[in-house]
Amino acid sequence: MKLSSLILGLSFFLFISCKEKEQQKMPPQQIKVVEVIKKDIPIYNYFVGEVFGEEDVSINARVEGYLTGILFTEGARVKKGDLLYTIDPEPFNAAIAGEKSKVTEAQTKYLNSENNLARVKPLAEMDAVSKSDLDFALADRDASLAARKAAEASLKMAQINLSYTQIKAPINGFIGKTQARVGDFVGRSPNPVIINTISKVDNVRVQFFINETNYLIFAKEFAEAHRDLDVEKRAQKAEIELLLTDGSTHPYKGKVDFINREIDASTGAILIQASFPNPELILRPGQYARIKVKSKVEKDALLVPQRVVTELQGEYSIFVVNAENKIESRRIVIGDSFDDYYIVKEGISEGDKIVFEGLQKVGNGLEVIPEITVFESQFKKQ
Template identity: 50%
Template sequence: MRLFSSMLFIILIFSSLIWVSCGSEKQAVAPPQKITVVEVITDDVPIYREFVGEIYGEKDIPIRARVEGYLEGIHFDEGTEVKQGQLLYSIDPLPFEAKVNAQQSELAATKTMMVKAESDLNRIKPLAEMNAVSKSDLDASQAQYDAYIFSVEAANANLRSAQIELGYCKIYSPINGIIGMTKARVGDFVGRDPNPVILNTVSETNHIKVRFFLTESDYLYMSREYLARLEAMIEEPTTQLKEQTPNVQIILSDGSVYEHKGLVDFIDRGIDPTTGSILVQADFPNPKLILRPGLYAKVKIAIRLVEDAILIPQRCIMELQGLNSVYVVNDSNMVQSRQITSGPSLGDYRLINEGLEVGDKVVIDALQKVGEGMIIEPEIIKFESKTKQQSK
């Protein structure tokens, strides 16, 4: 009986080992999980930077009261287009007309005295030749006549000055453009602080200027890129055509991208020591006159072109404690974690500086289901970008 029990115990142990062995074999032969991956792509990618800018007119001309007086008339509709030479304001001319009349009288009197001095000189000259009068009398008569000549010239100058001041009583538009709201009304005294001196502004807006500031580092970086392009232009003259193509964009406050591109046409002579930045200006066409002075916009500039840049979808990237990594599938279908150095975002793509090569397969979905060393069945898909910002 004891022998039978021992044999039964041994049979049960062997049966358990066989069952465990069969279960392990079944688990080992389970098919690998199907995981979607994308292949690394390359493209020539422009790198953009954005800056905050303010819009100005091609010309923003202040309309000044150049003489003091009471505003007598406003001869335009505020916020409308005005033509060069169009009458805008008129100031009470009576004080200036009186000044002109006074200067005319002064000129007439001075001319009369000059004529008398000339007559006296003409009478004395023959007498002096006969020694009938002294030489000093002749010199005095000549000096008096010369003095009245200069007095007439001075009176003419004073009259001209008075006429100019009278002309300033009518203020005309210096350019074609849009005029703003008047800062003075009929009856206001203008032309002297604290009263209005600048009455309005006329802006020419067929073209607009956008002014923005670059930091020292941005300026140095863009200058080096410009010099590199200039050297390429010298080596290959056809590059010049590209260089002159407008490459500056503006993004308006509603998020829309302005339809026309512009060109940088001015860089200030030096860095502002108080802000550590430099003023840059770009010119944009404004044929529909939509843009007005005073608007703020983001200026978007392509500062360089990265040729054969490596790109992957942003959602492939995992970030942990400031480090970026991706899951790469090797030729044996094994998942490997690889640390990368990434560059700027381009829509829903990310530029990769280091860590990936052309042809690498990167896990895009189910990042929580895979891990280092896991064998998978990669399913290569083509990523469809939902933005238009990546380079084509």
């Protein structure tokens, strides 16, 4: 029995020894690596913006009355001068008739006063009437003239009010959903006063807010990069892109129209407006989109793909193949991200070989045969 146990133990020992020798003789495994690259990288900030038309003009009922006609299709494109709405004109026609009669009455009084003055004036020169009679005739003529002008002005206002019963498009653009229907009384609160809006969207405005810190970084970096330009031209030089909610990028770059004069004390943010060409009319007022703003350029940045970086409790590390072709874990300090790369501040040098695949199969001291591969960014495929 003891002899059997001894033989079994010896056999197991010999088996283990053989396996260890086999492992020791196994050649180094081939593993894919990428090299650390150095290049100048633009750094972008992202903000949420709201789209507005190049012009967004409210359609107002400028006189009170009952709506009698809607002469457009909601959501359609309209031209400046197109008739959009009509308001019942009858009360305004009646007002014009009344004002015309007042003008006629005032004109008659004025002519009578003019004739009276023409009669009195030569008599006063002959001292046939008193000077006070002449003064009275002059005053009566002047008062009658003023009354006639006032009546004419009232008539003109009545005619203007009548014209307001025909509401026309003030600009070219897309008209929205009507806020009043035929038969509604419009033009006085709580009834509709603003009954529609027309937006011109051949170009659009996008407004967004940035916090004070980002504003200062942006302003300093941009001023340094374009020191030779005045403030307005600096703003127009800013590289601004619009990222849509479906993940696509608007094909036309924008320019800054203005930066607001003050930072909102309640939010600590400042308003910026940029404009974008919109020839395909894809962008519409009310849309939300992400603004991509180039804030600075990181000179000689060291880049590694984000997928090769391991994070544990806020510390970042990578596996590097050293000069002896052995794996070593190296702690790094990362900065900004660029597409699907990290900019590394400390821990690596240009040309270092970083383990790209099989991160779970490697460890410190493992000898490997590095196979250099090229990382293809997903952003370049889009």
